[in-house]
Amino acid sequence: MSTFERMSTAPLSRGWIVVALLSAMSGCGKTSGPAGAANAPVAANGTPADIAGIWLPDPNRAEPWPAQLPLTQAARAKLENFNATEHDPTMFCMPLGTPRNMLQTDTPLEIVQTPKQVFMVVQPNLANTEVRRIPTDGSPLPASPEATWYGTSRGRWEGSTLVVETVGLRPDALVSGNGLTHSEALRVVERLSVQQDAGHGKVLVDEIELNDPVAYEQPVKTRRYFVWAPQAQLREGTCVEERWIDKLWRDRLAEHAAAARKAGKSK
């Protein structure tokens, strides 16, 4: 199995269990047909589609990465030397960042849509909330924005498809939890459209293209599917709080173990 075949297998967590329950309630846990099967756009041409609401990623339909990624030598070296404990920012309660927050397949997505902007809210494993702000007001992307986790985005409607370009992404963020990296030159182009799917109802398709001449010899393309889940709710959560609770449990267990050892010696 190549590194990238394993990539969509995310560890179960409390957050995902909640989401899974919700997804089962909404009927989106069923297995799907072939990716992208014959679906008509919901909105007519020239009309922005209604993409507002909660969407749950469908890991079964996540398009596999190419077996041989066109990595530059530098990017390949980083991948081969990847050590999650040292190199994965999420181990330190950092955000997934864009585009990993769209690629991960275990993160519910909430979209807030207004005529002039779209917000994409991602909450990986009920940890810290990540908010992508995407103006759709025709304003241009700034020439050289400061690098941030979610980057700087602009969107435009091409018919009923939302095209989002994102630049200014921190190079220490990962593209995948398996160590696929990018450079500061990364430009992400996404094409988001809504399909009606016989098995799932309303499905949001995100065609994602990663352009980064420093890390990839040619653009890398993939696709993610999100099933509409009107009953689902994103809940607040904080990564540090979970870590603190884990630590308190560990400390308490250690205290009990020490007390037990002491009791054993005194007998």
Added chain:
Amino acid sequence: MSTATRTLFLSCALALTAAVTPAATDDATAARPDFSGVWLPNSKESGHWPEQRPFTKKMLELRALWDKTNQPIDFTVDDDHTSCLPYTLPFMLTTITQYPFEIVSTPRRMYVFTEVYGQIRRIDVDAPPPPPDTLPTRTGSSRAHWEGSQLVIETTNIAQENEGSRFPSSPALRVIERLSLQEGGEHGKQIINEVTVQDPQVYEKPVAIRMVYKWAKDVTVSEYVCEQDLWDQHLDGSTSKIPWR
């Protein structure tokens, strides 16, 4: 600036609230303002918590006991905000910070995106009450309705703050906000938020604070990652200061 320093410098916190675009078509609709936009707490015009809060006798005893048991506290280590734990209602509404928040109105729900801690409030308009088994959260469950040109938001299911907290609370905590829009003036427009805190297990009578949020027309709500220092220190090869490891 370290997280701790940054946190100390925020006299802190968040503001909230909301606006809305209801579907009704009666005459009252014309008077309903749209609170959408980016806002900053107005430190000059906003009110404050009373110097002497009307704690119940029982709560005063509990706070004294907590102090006796836990003081002195080293706030450079044992501070919830230094530890990157986000704000809880009503604190996030009534504290003054230099961080903006953005209100986004949609037909059935108003969102409040705050910069500090990247918190989100979701305020459902003319919606049924939250299910009785809803788990408490820092921002609680908010429902709103219009009374003329005022949007009235009621929030319950707010995560409890213990008796040692600066703002202790009980599961009975109920925060009422009455939002109105004030046009004109130095900032173009302002939101007036009449906040009432009801918590009979903590306060003998409701506490009212009048908050003012000024329009921040040219401000964008930016990304905020409280724990950034920890990752930066790791990348720099500094000794790990990660408290939970």
